[in-house]
Amino acid sequence: MSRFDKGIKTGALTLLLVLLTVGCQANLGEQAQEVIGEQEIPSSQEEKILPVEDDAILSGMNLLKNTALDLDEDGQNEQLELYISADLDESGSPILDDGQEWMVVLRDGNQTYPLYDRGYVQLGTVDYTAFYDYETQSYHILIACQQTASIDIYDCIYLPKEEAFARQPVYSQGNINMLG
Ligand SMILES: [Ca+2]
Numbered sequence: 292m293s294r295f296d297k298g299i300k301t302g303a304l305t306l307l308l309v310l311l312t313v314g315c316q317a318n319l320g321e322q323a324q325e326v327i328g329e330q331e332i333p334s335s336q337e338e339k340i341l342p343v344e345d346d347a348i349l350s351g352m353n354l355l356k357n358t359a360l361d362l363d364e365d366g367q368n369e370q371l372e373l374y375i376s377a378d379l380d381e382s383g384s385p386i387l388d389d390g391q392e393w394m395v396v397l398r399d400g401n402q403t404y405p406l407y408d409r410g411y412v413q414l415g416t417v418d419y420t421a422f423y424d425y426e427t428q429s430y431h432i433l434i435a436c437q438q439t440a441s442i443d444i445y446d447c448i449y450l451p452k453e454e455a456f457a458r459q460p461v462y463s464q465g466n467i468n469m470l471g
Pocket of ligand 1: 360361363365366367
């Protein structure tokens, strides 16, 4: 083997080692992220939300916002609704105290899914965002609860076969200073 060939072989080996090392580091990075994700949001925190046939769960609450959407694709719209225990002024805005109860429900005829059930929120707000995910072909309702020192976001995924929701916390952070 000539010295030239040796040089090429050594160079190729070095390049291979560098690529392997970079590849391993990239893999380690991905694994570490997955582990962190699992630690923050254990899958055991997933809850199944079934409907109740009792409008009394909404007693004393005032409707703040609603969206019509057809989650089960039967041609009839369901109502996604945000409720608050505070009174509303003439323009429909809530008269906020230091804290109040909030609810997010999905109503389908006489069935009501309590997606966020009378959570008491101190100096903060609750809101929802609904969307259809083309990739997984599923409907999601994100619910965000913001307070001055914490934020929690839940993802409620509609399960058409079970006619239920799977709800899990997807982001939770305390000890913060909310800036806006
Ligand atoms: Ca429907």
